[in-house]
Amino acid sequence: MRKRLFAITLTLLLLLSGCEGLLEPQPEFVGGSGLTVEFIDVGQADSILVTCEDATMLIDGGNAADSDLIYTYLKDRGITRLDYVIATHAHEDHIGGLPGALEYAEAGTALCPVTDYDSKVFDNFVRALDEQGVSITVPEPGERFPLGGAEAEIVGPINPSDDPNGTSVVLRLTYGKTSFLFAGDAERGEEQDILGAGYNLSADVLKVGHHGSDTSTSYPFLREVMPRYAVISCGTDNSYGHPHDGLLSRLRDADVTLYRTDMQGSVTCVSDGETVSFTVERNAGAQTNPAQPSVAEDHYIANINSRVFHRPSCSGLPAEKNRVTFGTREEAAGEGYTPCGICKP
Ligand SMILES: [Zn+2]
Numbered sequence: 127m128r129k130r131l132f133a134i135t136l137t138l139l140l141l142l143s144g145c146e147g148l149l150e151p152q153p154e155f156v157g158g159s160g161l162t163v164e165f166i167d168v169g170q171a172d173s174i175l176v177t178c179e180d181a182t183m184l185i186d187g188g189n190a191a192d193s194d195l196i197y198t199y200l201k202d203r204g205i206t207r208l209d210y211v212i213a214t215h216a217h218e219d220h221i222g223g224l225p226g227a228l229e230y231a232e233a234g235t236a237l238c239p240v241t242d243y244d245s246k247v248f249d250n251f252v253r254a255l256d257e258q259g260v261s262i263t264v265p266e267p268g269e270r271f272p273l274g275g276a277e278a279e280i281v282g283p284i285n286p287s288d289d290p291n292g293t294s295v296v297l298r299l300t301y302g303k304t305s306f307l308f309a310g311d312a313e314r315g316e317e318q319d320i321l322g323a324g325y326n327l328s329a330d331v332l333k334v335g336h337h338g339s340d341t342s343t344s345y346p347f348l349r350e351v352m353p354r355y356a357v358i359s360c361g362t363d364n365s366y367g368h369p370h371d372g373l374l375s376r377l378r379d380a381d382v383t384l385y386r387t388d389m390q391g392s393v394t395c396v397s398d399g400e401t402v403s404f405t406v407e408r409n410a411g412a413q414t415n416p417a418q419p420s421v422a423e424d425h426y427i428a429n430i431n432s433r434v435f436h437r438p439s440c441s442g443l444p445a446e447k448n449r450v451t452f453g454t455r456e457e458a459a460g461e462g463y464t465p466c467g468i469c470k471p
């Protein structure tokens with residue numbers, strides 16, 4: 127009898143341990159107040175999950191290799207429905223992981239600038255939508271749609287482009303007094319078209335175009351958006367050199383506080399309709415955009431004939447035979463040399 131009881135207990139225990147996954151409560155997304163924008167760390171790629179009250183939107187899904195990550199990300203939050211799935215453009219680092227999202231969540235509307243693109247990754251994306259009976263909608267500039275209490279507006283692309291980056295869906299999202307601009311991989315040309323179309327582009331938070339490439343986020347565009355915060359989604363030590371120094375310097379000039387997924391992992395921004403606040407996965411205090419140290423000029427080159435002295439980088443240096451060097455500008459001036467008008471040493 128005792129033996130039998132033991133066997134039953136053992137069987138029960140085994141059964142229970144085998145069912146562990148089933149017994150664990152599955153999270154269920156119920157939404158809440160406010161707007162949350164999660165810039166998911168997908169390395170050299172983009173994926174942004176937006177939830178506002180009980181509405182959900184996924185902008186891009188990372189690379190194909192991120193499919194599992196995106197699946198788990200949605201599962202952990204119990205997000206079984208995405209009201210909007212936005213594929214900003216057909217490149218793999220934006221649509222590759224979307225099948226993972228669609229495996230867990232059903233899509234309401236799927237927006238993409240093209241319905242056809244010659245790649246296996248794109249075919250997989252279309253197939254994943256097909257399985258849900260959803261077809262791609264090509265958004266029109268100026269189109270608006272609500273997302274919970276927020277409102278989204280399509281501000282680009284304006285014109286067709288041969289370069290997929292130039293077809294990027296650019297979206298402005300407003301929630302109360304706060305606003306966001308998601309620029310996909312838009313580059314200068316598309317930015318100019320968008321500026322020409324005259325939309326209100328002002329935003330508290332800018333998702334920087336094309337992973338921080340120097341060919342994106344031009345000064346005229348930045349001047350219209352006037353962000354206080356910017357987020358760059360790129361991979362650590364990526365082979366493209368993103369983010370580029372030129373872009374980082376423009377963001378410094380515009381006094382923008384920068385968050386970076388390569389340095390800080392996933393970046394989460396919450397808006398209560400009045401203000402936005404950020405949390406990061408790691409390195410909260412990282413110097414994301416330190417000022418470049420000015421290049422030290424360790425000597426000056428003077429022309430013994432014209433008696434003018436220059437920085438070594440000057441375009442108007444004298445011929446080798448007419449040169450004399452000084453360690454400091456005071457030395458040069460003390461010898462009666464005058465500073466060059468071009469390099470202004
Ligand atoms: Zn990209």
Ligand SMILES: [Zn+2]
Binds near residue numbers: 217290311
């Ligand atoms: Zn791209």
